[in-house]
Amino acid sequence: MEIGKLEREKIGETEVGKEKSVKIGKAERGKFIVFEGIDGSGKSTQIQMLADKLRSRNISCYVTMEPTDSPIGAMIHQVMTRRMQADAKVVAALFVADRLDHLLNEVNGICKMVAEGTTVLMDRYYFSSYAYQSVEVPMEWLIQANTLSSATLRPDVNLFLDISPQAAMERIRSGRFQTELYEETSRLVQVRQNYLDAFDRLKGVEEVARIDAGRSRKEVAADVWHVVEGLFKG
Ligand code: ADP
Numbered sequence: 001m002e003i004g005k006l007e008r009e010k011i012g013e014t015e016v017g018k019e020k021s022v023k024i025g026k027a028e029r030g031k032f033i034v035f036e037g038i039d040g041s042g043k044s045t046q047i048q049m050l051a052d053k054l055r056s057r058n059i060s061c062y063v064t065m066e067p068t069d070s071p072i073g074a075m076i077h078q079v080m081t082r083r084m085q086a087d088a089k090v091v092a093a094l095f096v097a098d099r100l101d102h103l104l105n106e107v108n109g110i111c112k113m114v115a116e117g118t119t120v121l122m123d124r125y126y127f128s129s130y131a132y133q134s135v136e137v138p139m140e141w142l143i144q145a146n147t148l149s150s151a152t153l154r155p156d157v158n159l160f161l162d163i164s165p166q167a168a169m170e171r172i173r174s175g176r177f178q179t180e181l182y183e184e185t186s187r188l189v190q191v192r193q194n195y196l197d198a199f200d201r202l203k204g205v206e207e208v209a210r211i212d213a214g215r216s217r218k219e220v221a222a223d224v225w226h227v228v229e230g231l232f233k234g
Pocket residue numbers: 037038039040041042043044045046171172213214215216217218220
């Protein structure tokens with residue numbers, strides 16, 4: 001099937017004269033492509049490159065991220081910047097609520113967009129909760145808590161940009177003050193391991209493509225494109 005074309009929806013095998021009758025039916029569903037990875041793995045960079053590439057091929061796409069800038073997302077930012085204190089389970093639940101609103105809200109909910117044919121590129125989704133919140137909350141609890149989202153909209157693919165925490169820290173650090181480097185690196189080591197554990201638990205359920213993100217932007221983008229191109233074929 002060609003990329004971005006309307007899906008031709010067959011109405012049975014009715015013969016009209018000698019020709020089969022076909023009508024242009026509902027728009028083809030857009031793809032839902034999620035980028036995952038530890039901080040500094042290059043997600044925003046690759047999302048921007050992919051969006052440019054898709055648009056140059058006339059594929060309409062929408063770029064978004066979690067946490068969002070909704071009122072629920074604002075509460076999450078308050079917690080992350082330590083202006084608000086909350087138990088780790090409450091934080092995990094805020095991410096769940098932010099995610100559901102991201103999917104379902106009437107203004108720019110991504111379920112509606114995908115259904116209408118827009119391809120959505122998203123910086124983080126529920127695997128981020130499994131990787132980050134499981135530092136403090138059991139992974140099984142998190143997976144359960146996110147079932148409303150996973151049952152509502154599962155990514156066509158989770159692109160995991162895999163990079164060593166040391167290399168990611170180098171990238172983050174360049175141009176910034178060097179603060180608590182050891183502490184930050186050890187946290188990212190744990191988060192990366194949690195990602196790998198989560199992918200293992202959900203093997204056969206979730207589509208995951210691991211990409212070596214420790215290379216040049218162009219090399220990473222070529223692998224991303226290889227996976228994404230596959231989604232639009234067939
Ligand atoms: P993320 O969104 O995953 O936190 P970014 O895309 O913001 O990561 O990248 C983090 C930093 O690393 C940015 O300064 C970005 O310009 C740089 N960067 C991104 N990809 C690469 C790459 N492949 N090689 C070197 N630096 C990169």
